[in-house]
Amino acid sequence: MREGVRKVEAHALHGAHFRYFDFLLVAFVVVLLLSNVIGAEKRSFVAVPGIGAWPFGAGILFFPISYLIDDVMTEVYGYARARRAIWTGFAALAFMALMEWTVVHLPVAPGWTGQAAYERVFGSGWRIILASMAAFFVGDFVESVTMAKLKIWSRGRRLWLRFWGSTIVGEGIDSLIFYPIAFLGMADWPANTMLEVMLSQFVLKVGWEVLLTPVTYAVVGWLKRREGVDVYDVGTNFTPFSADV
Structure with a gap:
């Protein structure tokens, strides 16, 4: 264990305040919203030797x-705080969808010629x-x-395995949900x-x-040292339908 970092079970930190969690929460929501607005529909490609043009959705970047x-x-902070961040992101996505629908359907001022482009981007x-929203949730x-x-299974070892393994599962489910619901059966x-x-x-995400x-x-190590804890979700209730920490 790193000097100054305590290994603790998540329930022992109920109601605790951390110095840097709010910054991560804001970054999480900002990236989520901007990637959905800017890159959701655009298709781009990279040239792969021996294969040719390999298409991908621009938001993947x-x-x-x-x-x-x-x-x-x-x-760093345990499942319960990540769960609260996910609910925050989900609420932000819902509000963004409501705002997009509202502004797109507002009456167009005489002489304004940008409605078609606006609808293409935000409609x-x-x-x-x-x-x-379903894929993200x-x-x-x-x-x-x-x-x-x-993390519990590996006893805190092999951080790379946890990150790669969770990404393969989570991003795989995200892709399997998003693309068929969004585009299957559309002419273009x-x-x-x-x-x-x-x-x-999926390949690019992983x-x-x-x-x-x-x-x-580097980020995980720095945060653990600054916060002084290494959180394990032993005994955690993994239901998604809660915002308690």
């Missing part, structure tokens, strides 16, 4: 950071909104639970394209996690 932050919160249909909770339980999203994008999104492993180790 930044959305996985929200899952990374979720993993860090679970590892996400009900399928994309539903898919985004299920995927993030599954990832956080997996992370917490792997043929099934083969949707499956290619879904697969590439790849991001692997590439950022040294950064993750």
Whole structure:
């Protein structure tokens, strides 16, 4: 155990205040919202030697950071506080969807010519909104639970295994939920394209996690030293339907 860092069970920290959790919470929500607004629908590609153009959703460049932050919160502060962050993000997504729908459907001022472009960017249909919220809710909770339980199982060792394992499970579920609900059957999203994008999104998400492993180790280690605790979710109630810490 690092000097100055206590190994504690999560229930022993009920109601405790941490110095840096709020910063992670804000970063988590900001990344979640911006990646859903800016990159949800755009399709891009990378040239892969021997394969050709490999399509991916543009949001993949930044959305996985929200899952990374979720993993860090679970590892450092325990599942209950990560669960509160997930509910905060879910509420923010719901409000963003309501705000988008409201402003898109407001009457257009005479002479303003930007409505079509505005609707294209912010007028996400009900399928994309539903898919985004469902995929986030299920995927993030599954990832956080997996992370917490792997920490108990591994007795706090092999941080890389916890991060990679939880990402494979959580991001896999996220992709399996989002793309079929959002795009299956749409004329400009043929099934083969949707499956290619879904697969590439999953591979890139996991790849991001692997590439950022040294950064993750540094951030987790720094936070544990600054907060002075190493939290284990022994005896934690893993229901998602609570906001208690």
